[in-house]
Amino acid sequence: MTTQLSPPAIAETQTPDSVSTPDWAFRATDLRIAYEGKTVLQDVDLNIARRRITALIGPSGCGKTTFLQSLNRLTDMIPRCTVDGSLLLSEQVFKEQGFGDLDLGSPELDVVRLRRRVGMIFQRPNPFPLSIRRNLELPLREHGVKDPELLRRRIEKSLRDVGLWDEVADRLEQTATALSGGQQQRLCLARALVLEPEILLMDEPTSALDPLAAAVVEDLIQSLRDRYTIVIVTHNLAQARRLADDVAVFWVREGTGRVIETGTVAQIFDRPQDPDTEAYVRGLRG
Amino acid sequence: MAEPRSHTQARDFWTATVLWLGAGSVLALLAWILGDLLLQGVGRLSWGFLTEPPSDAGRSGGVAPMIISTLWILAICLATAVPLGLAAALFLTELASRRTGRWVRHSLDALAAVPSIVFGLFGNALFCHVLGLGYSILSGGLTLACMVLPLVVRTTEAGLSNVAQEIRQGAAALALSRVTTLRTLVLPAAAPALLVGLVLGIGRALAETAALIFTSGYVDRFPESIHDSGRSLSIHIYDLSMNVPAGNDTAYATALVLVVLLIASQQLATWGIHRWIQPERSVR
Amino acid sequence: MTSSKPSASFRAAADRCLTVVLVGAAAIAGGLVLWIVLFIARESMPALLSIAPWRFATDASWHPQDGLFKITPMVAATLAISLVAMCLAAPLGIATAMFSSFFAPARIAGLLRRWIEILAGIPSVVYGLWGLTVLVPRIAAIQAPGLGLLAASLVLALMILPTVALTAEAALRSVDEDLLRGAAALGLDRTGTALHVALPAAKNGIFAGLVLATARALGETMAVLMVAGNVVQMPGSLFDSIRPLTANIALEMGYATADHRSVLFASGLALMLMVGLLVALSTMSSPEATDG
Numbered sequence: 001m002t003t004q005l006s007p008p009a010i011a012e013t014q015t016p017d018s019v020s021t022p023d024w025a026f027r028a029t030d031l032r033i034a035y036e037g038k039t040v041l042q043d044v045d046l047n048i049a050r051r052r053i054t055a056l057i058g059p060s061g062c063g064k065t066t067f068l069q070s071l072n073r074l075t076d077m078i079p080r081c082t083v084d085g086s087l088l089l090s091e092q093v094f095k096e097q098g099f100g101d102l103d104l105g106s107p108e109l110d111v112v113r114l115r116r117r118v119g120m121i122f123q124r125p126n127p128f129p130l131s132i133r134r135n136l137e138l139p140l141r142e143h144g145v146k147d148p149e150l151l152r153r154r155i156e157k158s159l160r161d162v163g164l165w166d167e168v169a170d171r172l173e174q175t176a177t178a179l180s181g182g183q184q185q186r187l188c189l190a191r192a193l194v195l196e197p198e199i200l201l202m203d204e205p206t207s208a209l210d211p212l213a214a215a216v217v218e219d220l221i222q223s224l225r226d227r228y229t230i231v232i233v234t235h236n237l238a239q240a241r242r243l244a245d246d247v248a249v250f251w252v253r254e255g256t257g258r259v260i261e262t263g264t265v266a267q268i269f270d271r272p273q274d275p276d277t278e279a280y281v282r283g284l285r286g
Numbered sequence: 287m288a289e290p291r292s293h294t295q296a297r298d299f300w301t302a303t304v305l306w307l308g309a310g311s312v313l314a315l316l317a318w319i320l321g322d323l324l325l326q327g328v329g330r331l332s333w334g335f336l337t338e339p340p341s342d343a344g345r346s347g348g349v350a351p352m353i354i355s356t357l358w359i360l361a362i363c364l365a366t367a368v369p370l371g372l373a374a375a376l377f378l379t380e381l382a383s384r385r386t387g388r389w390v391r392h393s394l395d396a397l398a399a400v401p402s403i404v405f406g407l408f409g410n411a412l413f414c415h416v417l418g419l420g421y422s423i424l425s426g427g428l429t430l431a432c433m434v435l436p437l438v439v440r441t442t443e444a445g446l447s448n449v450a451q452e453i454r455q456g457a458a459a460l461a462l463s464r465v466t467t468l469r470t471l472v473l474p475a476a477a478p479a480l481l482v483g484l485v486l487g488i489g490r491a492l493a494e495t496a497a498l499i500f501t502s503g504y505v506d507r508f509p510e511s512i513h514d515s516g517r518s519l520s521i522h523i524y525d526l527s528m529n530v531p532a533g534n535d536t537a538y539a540t541a542l543v544l545v546v547l548l549i550a551s552q553q554l555a556t557w558g559i560h561r562w563i564q565p566e567r568s569v570r
Numbered sequence: 571m572t573s574s575k576p577s578a579s580f581r582a583a584a585d586r587c588l589t590v591v592l593v594g595a596a597a598i599a600g601g602l603v604l605w606i607v608l609f610i611a612r613e614s615m616p617a618l619l620s621i622a623p624w625r626f627a628t629d630a631s632w633h634p635q636d637g638l639f640k641i642t643p644m645v646a647a648t649l650a651i652s653l654v655a656m657c658l659a660a661p662l663g664i665a666t667a668m669f670s671s672f673f674a675p676a677r678i679a680g681l682l683r684r685w686i687e688i689l690a691g692i693p694s695v696v697y698g699l700w701g702l703t704v705l706v707p708r709i710a711a712i713q714a715p716g717l718g719l720l721a722a723s724l725v726l727a728l729m730i731l732p733t734v735a736l737t738a739e740a741a742l743r744s745v746d747e748d749l750l751r752g753a754a755a756l757g758l759d760r761t762g763t764a765l766h767v768a769l770p771a772a773k774n775g776i777f778a779g780l781v782l783a784t785a786r787a788l789g790e791t792m793a794v795l796m797v798a799g800n801v802v803q804m805p806g807s808l809f810d811s812i813r814p815l816t817a818n819i820a821l822e823m824g825y826a827t828a829d830h831r832s833v834l835f836a837s838g839l840a841l842m843l844m845v846g847l848l849v850a851l852s853t854m855s856s857p858e859a860t861d862g
Contacts, residue, residue, distance in 0.1 A: 077458055079384060112581070115461035122459075126452035128471055138470060139460040191460065301761040302673045308665035309674070309682055312735070315728060316689050319700050326703075373595030381592055390600035392853075397603040399782075399849040400842060401789025403816045407838045408606045410823065411613050432606070435599055463581045465588055493693035496791035496816070500823045520695045520792075527699045528796060534703055541696045552691040556684075 023050040024090055025199055025229040026071055027101075031085040033066050035078065040066055041257040044085070046248055050092065053221075053230040055240040055265075058250030058280070063257030064233045067250070068201050071231065072118040073104060073111050093117050093198045093229075116143060119192030123204040125184035127176035127191070132168050135176045135187060136194045143195060158194040162186040162220055182213025186220065200224070202232040206239065218243065237281060241269055249277045320545075327542030330535050336543070340506055343530045344522065349540050351508045355423060355516030356492065358509060359502055362427025363434060363491045368484060370431070371438030376468065378439070379446040391440075398436035402496040405433050409501040421515040426502025433497060434487040441486055445479015445562070446472060478562035485555040489548055495520040519544045610839045617832035632802045634822070634830035641837060643804045647719075647812035648841075650805040651794060652787040654723035655730060660780055662727075663734025667776075671742040672764045683739070690732035698796030701725035706797055713809045717799030720808040725793045730783040737779025741772035778856035785848040789841060791816040815841055 024047045031044035041063030048054050056064045066075065071089075075081045089102040094117060102114060128135050136155045145151055155172075159165040164186050168179070176187055185205060192200060205221070206214035221243060224230065234240050240247060247268040251260040261274045272278040338348035378387050409429025419425045449472050457467040473480075495518070503515030504525065517525070523540050526533035621639055629640040666686070670679035701721055710716025745768050753767040769776075799811025800821060813821075819834050826834050 072459060074455060074458060077455065112461040115459060120459035122452060122455060124452055126450070126456040128453060128456065129475060130470070138466070139462065142460070142462050142466055188456070191456075195460065295759070297761050298759050301764070305665055305669035305673050308662055309669040312662065312666050312689075312731065313682065313685055316685050318704075319692065319697075319728075320688075322700060322704055323696070370595050370599060373592050374599035377592040377596035381589065382596070390596055393600045393603050395853065396846060396849065397606075399785055399789075399845055400603065400606060401791065401816065401845055403789065403791040403819050404606070404610065404838045404842050407613070407819065407823070407835055408609055411835070412609060432602060435602065439599055464585045465581075468588070489691060493691070493695075495693065495695040496820060499820060520693055523695045523699055524792060524796070527702055534699075537699050538703075541699055545692060545696060548691050548693065549688055552687065556687065 023092065024048060025050045025093055026231075027086075027088045027090070028067075029086040029088075031067075031070070031083065031087055033063065033070060033075065034082050034084075036080045039256045041250075044259050046259055046262060048229070048231055049246055050090065050229050051226060052245040053225060053232060053243050054246045054248065055244035056231065056233045056248050056250060057235070057237065057240050058257075059252070060235070061257075062250040062252045064250045065203055066257075068203055068231060068233050070104070071199075071201055072115050072120055073109065074120070076111070089114065089118075112143075116195055117197050118199045118201060119195060119197040120201040121185070121188055121192060121203065121205045124208045125181060125188050127179070127184050127187050129175065129177055131173045132176045132179070132187065133172040135191055139191060139195055154194055158190040161193055162190040163216075164190060180213065181209050182216055185209060185213070185217050189217075189220065197228070199229040199231070202230065204233055204235060207235065237269075241265060249274070249280065251276050251280075323538060323542050323545060326535065327538035327540075330539035331542060335539060339508065340536075344506065344526050344533055344536050345530065346536075349519065349522060349536075349543065351506055352517050352519045352522045352540070353543075355502070355509050356518045356520075358423045358512060358516060359427045359430060359498070359518055360488060360491050362424060362512060363430035364484065364487060366428060366431035367434050367438050367487055368480075371435055371483065371487075372442055372480065374435075374439045375442035375446055378443050380464070380468070380472075394436040394439055397432075398440075400433075402433065402494055405429055405497040406500050408432070409497060414501060419513070421501065421503030421505075423502055423509055423512045423514060423516040426498045426516070426518070427512070429497050429501045430491045430494060433494065434490045437490055438483040438487050441483030442476065442480050445476040445482070448479070449475045478558060482555050482558040482562065485551050485558065489551045489555065492544065492548055492551070493520065494518075495524055499524075607839075607842065610835050610842065614832055614836035614839050617829050617836050620829060621833070634826070634833060637829070639829075639833055641815075641833070643802050644813055644815045644818050644837070645840075646804055647798070648788060648814040648816070650719055650812070651722045651726055651798065651814055652784060654719065654808070655726035655787050656780070656784055658723065658727035659731045659734050659783065663731050663783075664738050664776060666731075666735040667738035667742055668764055668769070670739055672760055672768065683736075686732045686735050689728070690736070694729060694790060694792040695796075697725050697729055698793040701793060701797040709809070715799060715811060717797055718809050718811045719798070719805050722794040722798040722812075722814070723808075725797055726787050726790055729790060729793060730787050733783040733786055734779055737782065738772070738776045741775025741779065742768055744775065745771045774855050778852045781848050781852035781855065785845045785852070788848070789816065789845050791820050795820050 026046070026048040028044050028046045031046075032042040033040055044067065056068065058064055066081075069075045069078075070083050070087060075083055083105055085105070087104040089104055091097055091099060091101050094102075094113075103109065104114070128138065130138065133155060136158060137151055140151055140154060145154065156165060156169075159168065164183060167183065168174075176184065179187060185208075189200075189205075202221070206217050209217060218239060221230065221232070232240075232243065234243075244265045247263060247265050248259050249261045249268060250257055252258075253260070261268065261272065261277045268277065269281050272281060335348040336353065337350050339351050340349065341347035374390070378390060382390065406429065409425055409432070413419045413425035413428050414421060419428075453471055453475070454467065457471055462470075498518050498521055502518060502521075504517050504521060505515040506517045506522070507514075509516040519540055523537045523544070526537035526540070617639075626639055626641040629638045631638050632640050632643070666682065670682050674682065701724070705721050705724055706716040708716075709718075709721050749767060749771060750763060753763040758767065794814050795817035798814060798817055800813040800817055801811040802813050802818075803810065805812045815837050819838055822830070823834055
């Protein structure tokens with residue numbers, strides 16, 4: 001039941017300790033993000049590998065969520081938020097090629113094209129106050145899928161992908177907000193998957209759920225491994241360790257957030273180079 | 287030890303007494319007004335009063351033409367103010383920068399404070415004379431639309447901004463268009479607030495007199511079209527009590543009809559505000 | 571439902587269309603008050619240009635058809651009625667608010683607020699009717715004719731009482747709970763807490779409400795028109811018949827022409843400026859002023 005039709009990227013160098021992954025999804029160079037002239041994040045140089053899970057970790061208020069939102073230009077919704085520097089989305093992410101890498105900083109960027117390939121899951125489940133079926137049908141219709149049979153198939157498939165089909169198949173017309181928190185979050189994931197994206201952005205997707213529901217959602221994320229590029233913000237270091245291939249550590253220095261260290265999960269957790277990283281992964285481990 | 291405590295208790299007792307008296311007198315005054323309205327108005331009230339035209343300058347007969355005129359004025363007022371107010375509220379919540387939003391809101395607050403007689407002057411000059419609509423239901427309705435606009439915008443805006451930011455973010459992350467987001471997600475969620483704004487607007491428009499005297503006019507016949515002059519219930523009360531000797535009974539009966547309508551719409555709005563818009567603060 | 575295939579250009583066009591509509595509506599709604607001011611100013615221009623401004627005070631009388639435009643008695647009447655009404659409504663309104671915030675059982679407080687909201691919803695023309703038929707005869711029994719400053723002030727006081735009471739109550743309710751607990755911890759009784767802690771803490775909000783109520787009083791037309799007697803003269807005593815500015819406009823607009831009409835618009839403009847100033851003052855002194 002693979003969602004992704006394109007073959008796995010060529011030359012995935014599965015050397016776990018090597019930083020150099022030739023295939024990247026996002027490439028940030030000297031990125032700076034500011035609200036109302038106040039810099040919240042700067043000097044970000046970061047490659048996010050394709051078809052891997054990258055965890056963004058660090059204390060609260062160091063710009064992780066902001067960075068995540070810049071990846072699908074949700075920063076546009078924040079009044080007077082500016083993004084400088086270079087942020088590219090690889091053309092490999094798109095089904096149709098030959099347009100070149102997408103410059104996410106460009107004011108002429110077609111955000112519709114971007115957001116169809118980049119789905120997002122939020123900290124608090126945010127199903128629309130519509131029926132379960134309408135939650136999934138709305139984005140499909142919006143992006144041109146009109147055929148009833150095709151709609152039905154795509155909806156069923158994405159609900160099966162998140163393991164929700166058996167739970168809700170007989171009540172698709174009921175309102176989505178009546179679902180439990182964990183079910184709501186899985187529905188939101190299904191809603192993102194229904195557009196067949198290549199990349200999934202997740203902002204602490206399990207932190208608002210009870211432990212059991214959180215475990216279900218985490219298992220689900222595990223099951224998406226290798227099929228999607230996943231960027232996940234998490235405060236749960238154990239979760240980062242379980243899920244991530246790569247890790248980027250965000251930290252506040254001189255009043256603004258920065259990326260202080262990047263590497264594979266083994267490098268960051270077992271051989272951290274930066275003393276702050278070390279304190280952070282140790283301190284919370286103990 | 288006992289001395290100071292009894293002193294403060296005595297002080298609290300006296301303060302409480304004074305305040306109970308003050309609040310009680312407010313209640314008594316209101317009861318007096320409503321009681322008079324009921325006692326003096328109910329005598330003339332009958333089914334015929336609501337369905338017949340007036341005769342003998344209003345001393346006898348009913349108020350049917352005024353009810354029709356009032357409803358027409360109300361319809362024009364709402365048909366103008368509600369779409370305009372909704373669009374302006376959408377602008378404030380969806381598009382406006384903080385600066386522009388502040389200007390528009392201040393300007394609407396100023397509009398809300400304009401005395402009704404000034405709306406009457408404006409409506410008379412613009413609609414009756416410059417646009418050549420004369421004394422007509424159309425002029426009156428449009429003047430009232432200007433008057434209730436701030437109320438409609440602010441109530442609707444409160445409802446719209448209550449739609450959770452998470453929903454908007456979710457819609458944006460799925461690249462739903464603005465039109466779809468508004469139509470499918472935001473407007474249904476804000477619909478109750480729209481209704482409350484509508485009801486508040488109705489209340490304000492029903493109560494208005496000064497802005498109508500020189501826009502919709504005095505004529506107490508059944509209006510044949512919206513270009514005819516039409517007398518609202520409120521103007522009927524004014525005319526009966528000021529210009530018609532022995533018109534007080536009918537004035538009271540008309541006032542009773544009007545107040546019942548108003549209290550009903552107001553209670554509906556209050557209930558709606560507490561239910562849907564803000565459990566704590568009322569929109570004012 | 572019948573939407574065509576949502577190609578990127580269709581979506582963009584629909585969004586742009588919507589944007590144009592919303593901006594247009596907001597421009598109308600936001601510009602309306604300015605438009606009204608300009609329009610009324612335009613209509614009052616003939617009078618302001620052809621009549622020297624001091625003549626509004628120095629003309630012998632108000633006989634607009636004979637070209638005499640002494641307007642000061644009506645300005646004085648407006649101010650006198652508003653002042654007396656405020657003197658009555660402010661203490662009663664604030665006391666009511668204090669009562670329902672600090673002394674009344676919760677159920678009574680809720681009931682009181684409901685009743686005051688009803689009081690606020692009664693149309694001015696009904697207050698006028700009631701004043702005319704109930705208050706005026708009783709005042710006339712003391713001193714004829716009954717119609718006059720006292721009747722108008724009483725009716726107006728009743729009308730602005732809800733504004734005072736509701737804004738004062740909101741201000742008192744928004745006083746920090748910690749402050750009140752602190753006062754209680756110091757052993758202050760309820761009177762002391764209410765008078766010396768809550769009232770000073772809420773004074774900006776209460777003041778803003780009083781100013782707003784004054785603005786309403788200045789602009790009120792129907793109720794005062796029906797009970798003030800409408801004789802153009804300087805108010806000398808509480809029982810004098812007087813004619814406030816708003817009543818004058820309502821009485822004379824029907825037949826006024828030329829300069830006369832223009833002067834009525836000018837008095838409307840003056841009224842609007844007074845009210846505008848008061849509302850600006852109220853906004854600035856209200857505690858919410860900072861968050862726009």
